[in-house]
Amino acid sequence: MADKTTKTTVSKDLVQEKEAGFARFIQEKGLKTTRQRNTIVNVFFNLRGHISVEELLKEVKNVNPRIGYATVYRTLHLLVESNLVEERRFGDGLARYEGHSDVEHHDHMICLECGRISEFFNPRLEALQVQLAEENNFEIYRHRLELYGACKDKEACESRQKIKKAAQAHSG
Ligand SMILES: [Zn+2]
Ligand SMILES: [Zn+2]
Numbered sequence: 139m140a141d142k143t144t145k146t147t148v149s150k151d152l153v154q155e156k157e158a159g160f161a162r163f164i165q166e167k168g169l170k171t172t173r174q175r176n177t178i179v180n181v182f183f184n185l186r187g188h189i190s191v192e193e194l195l196k197e198v199k200n201v202n203p204r205i206g207y208a209t210v211y212r213t214l215h216l217l218v219e220s221n222l223v224e225e226r227r228f229g230d231g232l233a234r235y236e237g238h239s240d241v242e243h244h245d246h247m248i249c250l251e252c253g254r255i256s257e258f259f260n261p262r263l264e265a266l267q268v269q270l271a272e273e274n275n276f277e278i279y280r281h282r283l284e285l286y287g288a289c290k291d292k293e294a295c296e297s298r299q300k301i302k303k304a305a306q307a308h309s310g
Contacts (some may be wrong), residue, residue, distance in 0.1 A: 143163055155235060157184045163220035174205050178213040188226060188234040188246075190254050228255065229286055245283035252298035254289060 156247050164171055181198050182189065195210045198254050215233055217223035228248045234255075243264075244257040263283075271278045289295035 153180065153183045158260050159222050160217065160220055163216070163222070169216075174202065174209055175213050175216075177205065178210055179217065180225070182214070182217065183237050185237075188228075188236050190225060190232055190234050194235070245285075247285040247287065248293060249289045249298075250286055251288045251297045253302055254295070254298060261264070 157176070157179055161171065164175075178194070178198050180200055182194055185194070185197060190240050191207070191211050191214060194214065195205075197209055198210055214225075215225065217235070217237075222237065226234050226236060226246075227233065228246065229250055229254070244259045245263075247256045247258060248254075250255075262296050267278065267281060289298075
């Protein structure tokens with residue numbers, strides 16, 4: 139599974155499906171379709187991983203430099219409202235956005251040193267939670283499992299830390 143913001147190619151069908159879903163949502167809400175919003179939605183769904191507003195803004199500006207932070211921010215919130223996107227906050231409190239359903243339900247491991255976010259899915263763990271809930275006479279609606287720690291591969295972790303610091307210095 140993908141980790142962090144990797145630019146692997148996302149299937150065109152999936153992007154189109156997401157765009158159509160968003161268009162329906164916009165229509166139902168009685169909002170106007172705007173070109174800027176469509177650009178943002180297209181760029182977002184072509185990215186994979188767990189994307190912050192800043193990261194998305196950077197990518198969006200490559201397509202249309204006139205699109206600003208506020209529009210990206212509002213569009214992301216519309217995407218969350220439409221249930222096409224899930225907002226997640228890991229240890230650093232920064233909101234990250236994930237366009238789900240291309241990935242099935244999964245949980246996360248977060249490196250506190252370099253910020254790498256790995257996804258995992260374990261059917262035994264999922265079943266165990268259902269069993270635990272049953273033993274506690276409890277019905278689960280949803281769950282969120284986040285494991286915090288550090289990469290065991292120190293070399294790779296340190297080089298990611300350097301990239302992260304350089305990017306932060308660059309964006310000011
Ligand atoms: Zn994820
Ligand atoms: Zn790490």
